[in-house]
Amino acid sequence: MTMLTLVFLLLLLAAPDAAAGPLDHPGYAKAFSCSACHGFAGNSRSATMPILAGMNTAYLKKALQDYASGMRPSPEMEPYSKMAIHLGVDDVAGYFAAQTKQPTPIAADAAAVARGRTASQVCVACHGPAGKGDPAKNVPDLTGQPAAYLAHQIQLFKADRRSPGDPALKQLKEVMKAVPDNQIADLAAYYSSLR
């Protein structure tokens, strides 16, 4: 047996849930399109596409509804959310919730993370001290998401371009408006680095 074969077999043995099979979840046939952008099983490895694996179902469903209604503008997600809703949003959300989240492999700059930790005091009230969010209030888990995605969303909030005018997000947007531009990347790096 070559070394590579051995490594490969060990990897196979270490793979979780070998019995169930990666495509056996009943929601897979409705969520398979999403991997073109969000990565296999929702574990995006890219800088700009958010990770969906392990996402809270209520938050995921709210996001899809907001995209479909046009409240949260996205030329990619408006059509795809309509497709997901047509196919069955509960099954799609259930599929991603059942996947194990693999945090982004893109490493964050240590100095930026440290600065972001200091700046994050204003976020803790809602996102919690560990950045895991609050499912009961539809506050998302920010940990391990790619920093570029997080930074882009903070910018959108700040400019009131994500769900513009949504009264439910008024408080959040006031906090965001007070975030100086040069802190956005730091906050994003910090939350991206959390596990």
Added chain:
Amino acid sequence: MNVTRRQFLRTTGFGVAAVGALGGCAPALKGDFAPKTGKRVVVIGGGWGGATAAKYVRLGDPSIEVILLEPNKEFISCPFSNLVLSGIRTLDSMTFNYGRLRGHGVRIIHEAAGSIEPAAKRVRLGEGWLQYDKLIVSPGVEFQYEQVQGLREAGDRVLHAWKAGPQTVALANQLQSMQDGGVVVMSVPPVAYRCPPGPYERASQIAWYLKTKKPRSKLIVLDANPNVVSKTALFRKAWEAYPNLEFRGSNKVVKVDPGARTVTTELGDTVKYDVVNVIPPQRAGTIAVDADLVGADKRWCEVNHVTYESVKHKDIHVIGDSTIGLPVPKSGNVANAMGKISAAVVVAMLNGRPVPQMPPGNTCYSWVSDKEAIAVVNVYRIDNGKVVQIEQKLTPAQSPAVAANSLGWAQSIWNDVIG
């Protein structure tokens, strides 16, 4: 901005995988050179559709043996290859090996399938054959050189660069060595052809390159179609930045003369060039035509909208650019979707389970400068066994944010196809 190949390899674990650990088959292609023991799926073509299908059959049911036939040793992505022409990216940054596919247990034979025998359920290779239970065919497009007089004889002197590879690099080199003040001519074939917005993305990239590096040069686009076929308003808007781009609709190129360096249109106009790019008219890959999978037009393959089974031959599923009749563009994104769908269908059929109803989706990003991109998104549903569009959506304007998303798309979908 660029996700370099090395970064990509690092972040996905590409390259370290089981290159040569599995497979490594150098078959003597005689007789039944790989006798079938259990259930077997043979896949013809390791491009966007076929590579995806091969991988996903294995993910869906690892007890099924999957043999992929693909003559090329490397997978080179057509998406993003227009950016090689403008020097924004290297071809190397979109070239991948088949190691990860082998890691999924796909047996790869780097040979072209010779022919298909639907009745015997065999694929011919060299002097031998392979037996299959299900065959998935994704051979892409073939060029109809005969539609442009002088094109076949011109050989490498007139490039298509419509299958990413050496021709892409050769065309980039021609553009680079052209003197300032030169005229570049490119032709767009009549629909249906691979990647509807592709020629206009290419025109944008060449125009950007000329404007930046060779400001006295110009680009003439001779389009067989009356107008820009896809994302029309967005391309037209982008081209306001390129006064060096002259678009001529309803100007089908019917003749090329590399000696005189001219092309001739159907209207009889002769246009002189310094660099030429003729994108020839297209049809399904030759093996699909030879296997009688094409319709009366002898160009494209009609399939069932749910199973992708050929309407002409049982147990042969055709996917990707070779298909016709679904309201979808010939895109890598659609080929990838069809790969996943056909894999799920074939796994279900071989296990006697009900066939899933899985509609495809599509996104085509196009770069209109070195920094900005536009996109079109299509989503579909299945109505009474037919694929119908739910919605088509365009980006409101060109932007760097769309370009950033396109990089995310590329990384994710390359990984989905070949990772």
